[in-house]
Amino acid sequence: MKKKFIAPVALSALLVGSIPVGNVFAKPTESKAVSNVQAVKKWNEKANVPLFVKERMAEKFSSSSPANALNYLKKKENQTGIKNPDKNLKVKDTKKDQLGMTHVRFNQSVNGIPVEGSEVIVHFNKNDEVVSVNGRINQTLTEDDTVDTSAALSSDQAIKAALSAVNAPDELTYEPTSEFVVYPFEGENYTAYKVNVNFMGDEPGNWFVFVDANTGKVIDKYNGLMHADDMKTQKGVGKGVHGALRELHISQVKEPKSGTKFALADYAHKGLDGILTYDAKNDNSSANDTLYVGNSASFKGDYDRAAVDAHYNSEKVYDYYLNEHGRNSLDGKGMAIVSRVHYGNNYNNASWNGRWMTYGDGDGEFMISLSAGLDVAAHEMTHGVITNSANLVYRNQSGALNESFADVFGVLIDDEDWEMGEDIMAPAAKASGSTVLRSLSNPNSVIVANEQRRSYSTNGGVYPDHMDEFYNMPTSVDGGGVHVNSSITNHAAYLIGQEIGRHKLGQIYYRALTVYLTPNSNFSDARKAIVQSAVDLYGEGSAEVKAANAGFDAVGIY
Numbered sequence: 125m126k127k128k129f130i131a132p133v134a135l136s137a138l139l140v141g142s143i144p145v146g147n148v149f150a151k152p153t154e155s156k157a158v159s160n161v162q163a164v165k166k167w168n169e170k171a172n173v174p175l176f177v178k179e180r181m182a183e184k185f186s187s188s189s190p191a192n193a194l195n196y197l198k199k200k201e202n203q204t205g206i207k208n209p210d211k212n213l214k215v216k217d218t219k220k221d222q223l224g225m226t227h228v229r230f231n232q233s234v235n236g237i238p239v240e241g242s243e244v245i246v247h248f249n250k251n252d253e254v255v256s257v258n259g260r261i262n263q264t265l266t267e268d269d270t271v272d273t274s275a276a277l278s279s280d281q282a283i284k285a286a287l288s289a290v291n292a293p294d295e296l297t298y299e300p301t302s303e304f305v306v307y308p309f310e311g312e313n314y315t316a317y318k319v320n321v322n323f324m325g326d327e328p329g330n331w332f333v334f335v336d337a338n339t340g341k342v343i344d345k346y347n348g349l350m351h352a353d354d355m356k357t358q359k360g361v362g363k364g365v366h367g368a369l370r371e372l373h374i375s376q377v378k379e380p381k382s383g384t385k386f387a388l389a390d391y392a393h394k395g396l397d398g399i400l401t402y403d404a405k406n407d408n409s410s411a412n413d414t415l416y417v418g419n420s421a422s423f424k425g426d427y428d429r430a431a432v433d434a435h436y437n438s439e440k441v442y443d444y445y446l447n448e449h450g451r452n453s454l455d456g457k458g459m460a461i462v463s464r465v466h467y468g469n470n471y472n473n474a475s476w477n478g479r480w481m482t483y484g485d486g487d488g489e490f491m492i493s494l495s496a497g498l499d500v501a502a503h504e505m506t507h508g509v510i511t512n513s514a515n516l517v518y519r520n521q522s523g524a525l526n527e528s529f530a531d532v533f534g535v536l537i538d539d540e541d542w543e544m545g546e547d548i549m550a551p552a553a554k555a556s557g558s559t560v561l562r563s564l565s566n567p568n569s570v571i572v573a574n575e576q577r578r579s580y581s582t583n584g585g586v587y588p589d590h591m592d593e594f595y596n597m598p599t600s601v602d603g604g605g606v607h608v609n610s611s612i613t614n615h616a617a618y619l620i621g622q623e624i625g626r627h628k629l630g631q632i633y634y635r636a637l638t639v640y641l642t643p644n645s646n647f648s649d650a651r652k653a654i655v656q657s658a659v660d661l662y663g664e665g666s667a668e669v670k671a672a673n674a675g676f677d678a679v680g681i682y
């Protein structure tokens with residue numbers, strides 16, 4: 125289909141107007157297409173991606189059902205620009221929140237095939253009235269005659285092409301998966317297989333490869349492996365975590381030959397498939413990993429320490445999401461929380477690969493065992509929450525938001541300060557001035573350790589705290605700066621937190637993440653989502669709303 129239709133701009137933002145007939149589409153960048161640009165300008169001149177608009181006259185329905193959400197969109201076809209919503213939108217999920225609001229999330233689709241990253245959410249209040257709509261859809265795909273969704277390639281052929289495109293090793297973490305999608309990329313719309321390839325090894329990958337379903341060409345690929353950060357690996361020995369005594373939930377395992385053993389397997393939480401900690405045995409393969417097992421209920425050896433912290437911190441993060449947000453595990457459905465410790469050799473990193481956390485032992489010079497940091501564990505596990513909610517695409521601004529939300533919940537859960545990584549820095553690193561990985565309170569106080577990333581700085585190589593210091597990086601470097609530009613929105617969160625406290629900050633951010641944000645949301649969208657969440661929770665004109673606006677003003681995001 126890409127030959128049939130060339131769109132000038134791939135993505136556009138959807139908004140529904142609060143001005144009487146203000147429902148319009150707006151383009152993020154230059155646009156000649158069908159949108160009502162005038163109305164958009166009235167909206168918000170600074171942000172060229174207006175997203176959020178509330179209905180002044182909410183429309184009441186018999187129930188907050190997906191069918192009624194569609195009915196609403198059908199009536200507003202001309203204002204939203206989403207033609208034929210029956211045909212072009214597919215219900216993804218429906219969620220009711222603690223305020224009694226219902227959020228119906230749609231995936232844009234073409235002939236029933238989902239358009240990658242294009243989602244629209246219709247929000248009902250507790251009286252079954254539609255109060256707002258937001259999201260991003262590809263406007264060029266809502267025409268009738270633009271699409272040929274046939275495929276010459278089989279899924280297996282696509283997987284083969286993907287494996288070779290990322291130099292996948294023979295040993296994969298799990299079977300590659302493929303999904304048939306419409307993929308808007310660099311101004312064209314492709315019919316493609318989205319292939320996920322996951323492996324460990326020297327350069328672990330959780331790759332998403334988009335293979336043209338007709339030519340077999342690789343259109344685009346990115347590594348969605350979410351690192352704590354990309355740090356240098358050096359020689360040395362990871363030694364001991366901080367020595368605190370931890371209470372753990374463990375399980376007895378009876379083995380025929382060796383009798384009773386004890387495993388770091390916690391099945392004490394109702395509705396949760398378990399908190400499980402594995403020993404990765406200092407190799408690069410997950411094939412040899414086994415559940416972490418000891419001879420007694422006491423795990424006090426030196427080698428045990430990294431496992432003890434991973435296990436303990438996992439439970440703390442689980443408890444936080446359950447108690448503060450009513451969320452049962454990373455997917456909200458009780459999925460097992462799996463950590464692997466002692467990964468690689470002297471490995472200065474931790475990651476979330478889409479299914480579990482992996483922690484290195486650190487090299488003992490720059491870092492110690494990364495599982496020692498509750499903020500690090502909270503960061504990695506929050507990536508799991510994000511994957512199962514907004515699913516922010518891991519590159520450019522949406523990727524920086526993914527990183528930023530992971531940091532914000534990192535410091536909300538490890539709540540003694542607003543710094544990331546203070547518990548995993550090795551004594552030598554501390555002595556030379558590297559005391560944290562990132563700082564939300566003062567991003568400028570930390571130097572970007574990676575030289576290549578630093579070369580894109582306009583601020584002397586420190587983490588940015590304002591859009592004026594935004595690092596313009598190609599996607600080939602740190603996914604376009606996901607670990608760097610995240611500091612700008614991190615700092616906004618810190619400023620808001622100073623005004624309203626951690627609890628409310630967490631409530632607002634969690635709501636924005638799970639209710640409003642979509643895969644391609646950018647910084648400006650995030651501001652709107654966060655402000656709207658504050659309005660929902662604390663009311664229009666509240667101190668919380670003012671704080672949210674002020675926080676983003678201060679970092680130059682409008």
Ligand SMILES: [Zn+2]
Binds near residue numbers: 503507
């Ligand atoms: Zn991360």
